Amino acid sequence: MNNAVNPNVTEETAGYDPSQVELKWQDAWRDRDINTTDVANAPDPFYALMMFPYPSAEGLHVGNLFAFVGNDIYGRFQRLQGHNVFEPLGYDAFGIHSENYALKVGKHPMDLIPQNIANFRRQLERAGLMVDWSKSLSTTDPDYYKWTQWVFLQLLKQGLAYKKQAAVNWCPSCKTVLANEQVIGGACERCDTPVEQRFLSQWFFRISDYAQRLLANLDTLDWSETTKTAQRNWIGRSEGAEISFVAKRNGEEHEIRVFTTRPDTVFGATYLVIAPEHPLVARLTGALYKSAVDQYVARSTKQDLVSRKTTTEKTGVFTGAFAINPATGQEIPIWISDYVLMDYGTGAIMAVPGHDERDFEFAKVFGLPIVRVVCGEGEEPTTPLETAFTENERGVIVNSGRFDGMTVATAKREIITMLQEKGAGKSFVNYRLHDWCISRQRYWGPPIPIIYCDEHGAVPVPEKDLPVLLPHVDDFKPDDSGVSPLARHEDWYRVPCPECGRMARRETDVSDTFLDSAWYFLRYPSVGIDEVPFDASLTQKWLPVDSYIGGNEHAVLHLLYSRFITMVLHDMGFLTFEEPFTRFRAHGLIIRNGAKMSKSRGNVVIPDHYIEKWGADAFRTYLMFLGPFEEGGDFRDASISGVKRFLDRLWASVNAMGDGQGDPEVIRKLHQTIRKVGEDIPKLSYNTAIAAMMEYMNALRRGERTPVRAEVEPLVQLVSPFAPHIAEELWQKLGYNDSVFNSKWPQYDAALASEEKIELVVQVNGKTRGKLSVARDIEQDAAVSAAMGDPAIAKFVTAEPRKIIFVPGRLLNIVV
């Protein structure tokens, strides 16, 4: 191994065989445990986390690798800064993808997953990641999901897990429950049949209780702004009022509560609309209207969600009932329409057709009264409304009794006060965020640890009895019963009640994959510890995560769920922090030759092929060079040769290296490069960092000179996070026995890194007419006379200058 390079070769780049060098160092790193973090004793911990992959049968996707390499560079850089970096990686191996794939190929997921994981592991190691494999995990390990079940029990204990009837997506053709990700545009992804709703009793987590905290904390996090915005939109806070309308029917009073962001328009509410699923539908419907209502409700709840989601044509039916508008005292009709959604607000609205587009459309279709209660500029209270007037910035309230003349903002406050005094309303903040349904009527997940007893109801499995093992069953295919395949295995689900010992029945649903991934980062430092999910002192040392990198596709759900679980565990005293990820950056997507990669297009990049041909170092560096990390970029095969050439030249430079002082200009450039690369990596601006190193390489080679040690040695360190193997090999050639990753990142000399001579741009009337090589600190007068001394510039100065703009060290603009 030590004779990898033949000293007699004449060609400078001879001896650089990437696969030989890379395999040599991958072995050496493993033998020397160089990537293993001593988690218990690290004085200066840095937790560099990447989103763990789903280990598909196809193997590692180049998109995964792009993300991992980006994280690896950051992690290696932090290590060179002197931190003890922990870079773990596991597998998110439960879930619908694995299950469906297993069904497709007719194998069992319990057999497939270990194979896939082994293949992923091989690919990841070949890519040269600084992963601490001693702390790896898979969500499918009983040692892991035991604690996923424990998390569920903690939420249950806190009253944050509850059961209720809820709709699931049901494909009438496949006769099975579908996960949300299997529903594409309201239709089944496999057979394209419109999806129906079925109602099942399911477990939910009360994430909506945490909506305000999840929203407010965002301001404290160092996250990509786009990700924060996505979370804010998902939480969907809106301020307004809840208003009660009272309906009378058969001598009974029914209160219909609505949520509105426009309480100022309550005088214009000319009818109410409730969702077809609204609990009051039956009681409000009059005998005469019953058949029409039943028909409408049946059609809109059972019928395909496709038409409901894609059409905006308003449909509806009158209930026959009326309610009192608490502001006007008038009776207004109550309608049912599917444009009102049961799962937002209260499932009922006050319709103000004059000032809401949807209400306006509906009123037009059914001939309902439209009343103006807000005037824009130049409009009278009697000006007819051709469309809904929704612009409220400069609106003035009209036709609203004593509130006339108020601005919209004032009226909002005043009308809420009025309603409150009448006991008919209050200000209210509504969130779009729904409680998290974690039940899945599937096989491939952790069984929800609950036992149903006739006597005691839903009894949690005692913690000492965890894990509830997922049994190996052959018929794991979902069927048309609408319950989990586990429900077909009586020998598994029949168990004694933990409370009374009488025969009872296990919950046969499994939990959502998102629950598996909502706490895995807590587990990594404690992998191998059996007694607790996460050791208190290790957790204290390593968390919250210093840097988290992952895809934007998880910007909303995964991150929100992780934050929620962390908050709950914090509130229970298990954690000292309530936000799990101090810094988060979303990486971009890679496309291929300008198009999205997909199997059907046949343009998927298989990392193995490229690593074999170019080496992991060149492939990694190219991935980081093809575009800004946070934006992604276009993968083009032809471009890899550029970074390979760069690495070849690096190899050649070190091999040809001489002794001596080094050229002052080259050394100056070196210090500039050290500064630039050190500034770019923390910004994840990897593409420009690589460009800077290439630029330095060009300077190093200019004039067919032989570089000296002082010029090349620091460059090896700068390159090392990107191309770790070649750097390690060259570091050894430079005479070091220890790993380059145990060295210290080179320091730059600030004075050297800044130029003393600068190119001063000279403009005349804003147009660049020349440039002068002058001292950095040149004064304005000297600059002007230097400029006028240059005939190429002076000839444009055709008159006495009217004005001189001088930006020291940068630019001179002579205005004539």
Add this chain to the structure above:
RNA sequence: GCGAGAGUGGCGGAACUGGUAGACGCGCUGGACUUAGGAUCCAGUGGAGCAAUCCGUGGGGGUUCGAGUCCCCCCUUUCGCACCA
């Protein structure tokens, strides 16, 4: 429809708080070395023009000594969410 982003050479992409547009790389052109070269090395490479010079960052206005960058309008495009009251 709403929200977030993006439009720069033949291509991928650079450009700090407004201050040389096109760094770096690919490709291309010419040359060197070669039996050969999809290797390596050197030089050139936004467009027009012999040149001086002019024109150039999706389109149109504007602010400024100066705009890829800031403001207004429009077009195209990617990604989310989609009747959210």
